[in-house]
Amino acid sequence: SYELTQPPSVSVSPGQTASITCSGDKLGDNYVCWYQQKPGQSPVLVIYQDTKRPSGVPERFSGSSSGYTATLTISGTQAMDEADYYCQAWDSSTAVFGGGTKLTVL
Amino acid sequence: QLQLQESGPGLVKPSETLSLTCTVSGGSINNSSYYWAWIRQPPGKGLEWIGNFYFTGSTYYNPSLKSRVAISVDTSKNQFSLKLRSVTAADTAVYFCARLDRGENWFDPWGQGTLVTVSS
Numbered sequence: 001s002y003e004l005t006q007p008p009s010v011s012v013s014p015g016q017t018a019s020i021t022c023s024g025d026k027l028g029d030n031y032v033c034w035y036q037q038k039p040g041q042s043p044v045l046v047i048y049q050d051t052k053r054p055s056g057v058p059e060r061f062s063g064s065s066s067g068y069t070a071t072l073t074i075s076g077t078q079a080m081d082e083a084d085y086y087c088q089a090w091d092s093s094t095a096v097f098g099g100g101t102k103l104t105v106l
Numbered sequence: 107q108l109q110l111q112e113s114g115p116g117l118v119k120p121s122e123t124l125s126l127t128c129t130v131s132g133g134s135i136n137n138s139s140y141y142w143a144w145i146r147q148p149p150g151k152g153l154e155w156i157g158n159f160y161f162t163g164s165t166y167y168n169p170s171l172k173s174r175v176a177i178s179v180d181t182s183k184n185q186f187s188l189k190l191r192s193v194t195a196a197d198t199a200v201y202f203c204a205r206l207d208r209g210e211n212w213f214d215p216w217g218q219g220t221l222v223t224v225s226s
């Protein structure tokens with residue numbers, strides 16, 4: 001079955017840039033979405049189609065994709081950005097989520 | 107503003123059927139631009155897609171669950187439902203419903219989620 005691989009955890013200091021990667025052998029042919037999930041809350045869409053940001057999502061969130069790796073970048077990371085982040089892509093008509101990355105803002 | 111709300115029993119016995127309903131408010135479930143989806147998250151673990159439903163009746167299921175799952179819709183109540191048969195402890199999870207955009211394929215918004223525990 002298709003898998004998306006994320007690092008389990010990423011740490012960043014406030015004000016610095018955090019990068020979370022998502023790799024999969026079909027990502028070159030498929031767009032990636034990114035979701036933010038804070039403890040006890042439901043996920044929220046922060047990036048879709050690799051690079052697009054929904055209205056209401058802060059500009060410090062950006063996405064990119066190259067080859068088989070997509071990256072979520074948070075510039076000027078704030079304490080409120082501490083959360084779990086999940087990438088998601090499609091394999092034909094099947095949605096696949098990455099295992100999630102816990103972002104810690106130290 | 108579109109909102110989704112899950113409802114159903116919080117406790118189901120092993121081998122029985124899990125049944126949940128998602129009520130959509132602030133928009134129509136008949137909107138041709140969207141699918142409607144179920145996603146679950148075992149405690150402390152990641153997200154797992156269960157399946158999508160389109161108001162015309164088309165359904166798409168996770169291959170790993172396909173033999174046990176059914177998603178249906180009640181357009182008169184603006185609701186869609188999930189049934190998962192023959193549950194085990196491995197089906198214990200928070201179950202989310204969500205809207206899925208047909209064109210850009212994103213899930214948004216999500217319901218608040220409901221915890222279903224499988225235990226005797």
